[in-house]
Amino acid sequence: DIQMTQSPSSLSASVGDRVTITCRASQGISNYLAWFQQKPGKAPKSLIYAASSLQSGIPSNFSGSGSGTDFTLTINNLQPEDFATYYCQQYNTYPLTFGPGTKVDIK
């Protein structure tokens, strides 16, 4: 199975900050990488697919990059509604696997 790791596991930030989350795959996955946002008690929300393509309705302050094994999610101008846990996921190979998550909370 492909293992996904994320760093950091948590971070504190302020409204208006720029935040970067890193995701690494244990083997190459091309650009078959997605990012999800989850708030407490809610279902996950799809943000990005194919490493850098925004899902419909997702604001442009979210962006993704990377290919192969190393990927990043960047949130520019952090907004109050962006405080949440973020997961990466590879869909290059079954079984699909998620990273352990990165919690972004308010400084």
Added chain:
Amino acid sequence: QVQLVESGGGVVQPGRSLRLSCAASGFTFSSHGMHWVRQAPGTGLEWVAVISYNGGNKDYADSVKGRFTISRDNSKNTLYLQMNSLRADDTAVYYCARSLSSGYYASFDYWGQGTLVTVSS
């Protein structure tokens, strides 16, 4: 608008069975692969199973293989997860999620609200 509504969760004893359903609306159900993903209390997301748009291909996480069966009824726009021989570590919120396309290797776009399954004696 796209809607996915799970149902069928509840409290069940270890070793028993449960069937989850996911009712889809607002899109052409038969054109999209579908997934089940679960989340145990206080933990991260775990992919469970996938079924192709026409039901011809299925795959499972090792943790559920041989116990869970994913299926779909395109005439009823409904996805199912039959869960047998349930164990305490199957306790989780179960989400259904839509594949972005009919392709087998596609990301998710929409998620349901989830249904809680608790396995306990």
